[in-house]
Amino acid sequence: MTTLALTDPTLLKDTCYVAGEWIGGAATLAVTNPSDGGVIGRVPKLGAAETRRAIEAAETAQKLWAKRTAKERATILRKWFALMMDNQEDLARIMTAEQGKPLAESRGEIAYGASFIEFFAEEAKRIYGETIPSPWPNARMIVIRQPLGVVAAITPWNFPNAMITRKAGPALAAGCAFVCKPASETPLSALAIAELGERAGLPPGVFSVITGSSREIGAEMTANPIVRGLTFTGSTEVGRTLMAQCAPTIKKLGLELGGNAPFIVFDDADLDAAVQGAMASKYRNAGQTCVCANRLLVQDGVYEAFADKLAAAVRTLKVGDGFGDGVTTGPLINEAAVAKVEEHVADALAKGARIVVGGKALGGNFYQPTVLAGVTPDMAVAREETFGPVAPLFRFKTEDEAIAMANATEFGLACYFYARDIGRVWRVAEGLEYGMVGINEGIISTAEAPFGGVKESGIGREGSRHGVEEYLEMKYMLMGGLAAP
Ligand SMILES: NC(=O)C1=CN([C@@H]2O[C@H](COP(=O)(O)OP(=O)(O)OC[C@H]3O[C@@H](n4cnc5c(N)ncnc54)[C@H](OP(=O)(O)O)[C@@H]3O)[C@@H](O)[C@H]2O)C=CC1
Numbered sequence: 001m002t003t004l005a006l007t008d009p010t011l012l013k014d015t016c017y018v019a020g021e022w023i024g025g026a027a028t029l030a031v032t033n034p035s036d037g038g039v040i041g042r043v044p045k046l047g048a049a050e051t052r053r054a055i056e057a058a059e060t061a062q063k064l065w066a067k068r069t070a071k072e073r074a075t076i077l078r079k080w081f082a083l084m085m086d087n088q089e090d091l092a093r094i095m096t097a098e099q100g101k102p103l104a105e106s107r108g109e110i111a112y113g114a115s116f117i118e119f120f121a122e123e124a125k126r127i128y129g130e131t132i133p134s135p136w137p138n139a140r141m142i143v144i145r146q147p148l149g150v151v152a153a154i155t156p157w158n159f160p161n162a163m164i165t166r167k168a169g170p171a172l173a174a175g176c177a178f179v180c181k182p183a184s185e186t187p188l189s190a191l192a193i194a195e196l197g198e199r200a201g202l203p204p205g206v207f208s209v210i211t212g213s214s215r216e217i218g219a220e221m222t223a224n225p226i227v228r229g230l231t232f233t234g235s236t237e238v239g240r241t242l243m244a245q246c247a248p249t250i251k252k253l254g255l256e257l258g259g260n261a262p263f264i265v266f267d268d269a270d271l272d273a274a275v276q277g278a279m280a281s282k283y284r285n286a287g288q289t290c291v292c293a294n295r296l297l298v299q300d301g302v303y304e305a306f307a308d309k310l311a312a313a314v315r316t317l318k319v320g321d322g323f324g325d326g327v328t329t330g331p332l333i334n335e336a337a338v339a340k341v342e343e344h345v346a347d348a349l350a351k352g353a354r355i356v357v358g359g360k361a362l363g364g365n366f367y368q369p370t371v372l373a374g375v376t377p378d379m380a381v382a383r384e385e386t387f388g389p390v391a392p393l394f395r396f397k398t399e400d401e402a403i404a405m406a407n408a409t410e411f412g413l414a415c416y417f418y419a420r421d422i423g424r425v426w427r428v429a430e431g432l433e434y435g436m437v438g439i440n441e442g443i444i445s446t447a448e449a450p451f452g453g454v455k456e457s458g459i460g461r462e463g464s465r466h467g468v469e470e471y472l473e474m475k476y477m478l479m480g481g482l483a484a485p
């Protein structure tokens, strides 16, 4: 059993927050530390009945929550933000224990996640309507924005805090109620968020967190007509399934799905900056992010120099338990994740790639930060999301070839390129088919930005002033009868 040494042990929950009550279940699920397999806690194995209870309570609570003024909602959200930051260290320790990322990264995610609550506390007061010049003299045209109603959320394990707050922040700011199913690997972070939400004054039923059978809970969320919107972050495969399950009740969808980010280095790039950006983008969270560089495309003239510089930087990474001093790369989430990385590396080597650094599993869920050279588009790493600390280097000659290679995927979430010629920057940025473009930057995510993808990377945007749109309906009103008597 991993001991977390929390300042506030009550943040480590073994019950779920449903309809304003903390409830257990007949059966429970173990939550294990990916570093050593140790059990860090147990959570209830709930299902359709408890999900229905949360949804029905949300329906009642939402009507009252929406009647609060925007300022009242903003005040409670602001308290929630403050409590997250006050408890940042405990929330980070819970995250590192259940997800594995280094403690410094967990602290960063707590601040990143809390920033969405802060940002949408402010946005709550700026959800404006509009008047439209009427074509009829005795009538006036008005548009107001109203909350969607009850929203269901299903979130992934790789960012167990931020992927919830990036949805709950705008949803609650808009006046919706929110029922969340976190990933089974990382439920404790979600339950700690619920504990702080209750302390901040979120009314019972407005925010629920349910753990258990994802299929059973998801089936209820997607089929229940009370749920007017579903927001999902995770794999494209599951996103497809959920989209189909929502079709019979025509729910509004927010889908943040898989990626296959190209990271392009042109021969006019600042190579040191490109290496710094590649390190940040590729090896953050041990490569387990949907926006991490999945393919590194390097122009012929700088290929060897970039490969050598990148390999030198990768050799400085330290693999180990996320609580370890100086550890930069924690474990992957589970054995299956390690197996997928091993498959990708073996496939690349079998088809002619070579290892520049790394390339080996280290036992348990640990894998060496790796750079592969001589990678070609026929290899699995070109088509599939590795979701691990492997940087495959592809070679290209011309700008058009780089754009074509980068766009040769069904995904379109994030992409990156390093160049300094202003004409090239505009041509490449406009030619890449992605929702987000990092230009001479490897980390682009922030609450102020519209995060999301095109093609099979999803629907909608999270964060920025656009992020609240997912949780609003537009109502047009024509006010007639204004003729003078
Ligand atoms: N675009 C983005 O912002 C992000 C995309 N991703 C993508 O997700 C993948 C890795 O994350 P991962 O968590 O493994 O993704 P998954 O899609 O496997 O799981 C995501 C969530 O969906 C749940 N889930 C899985 N199957 C079902 C189902 N049939 N019905 C209802 N819920 C279900 C999981 O529950 P359970 O844990 O119980 O299985 C989990 O909570 C990668 O492809 C990555 O790119 C990840 C994060 C962010």
Ligand SMILES: O=C(O)[C@H](O)CS(=O)(=O)O
Pocket: 158, 159, 162, 163, 233, 288, 289, 290, 291, 445, 451
């Ligand atoms: O799930 C993810 O990979 C996150 O969306 C990445 S980020 O928001 O932390 O960049």
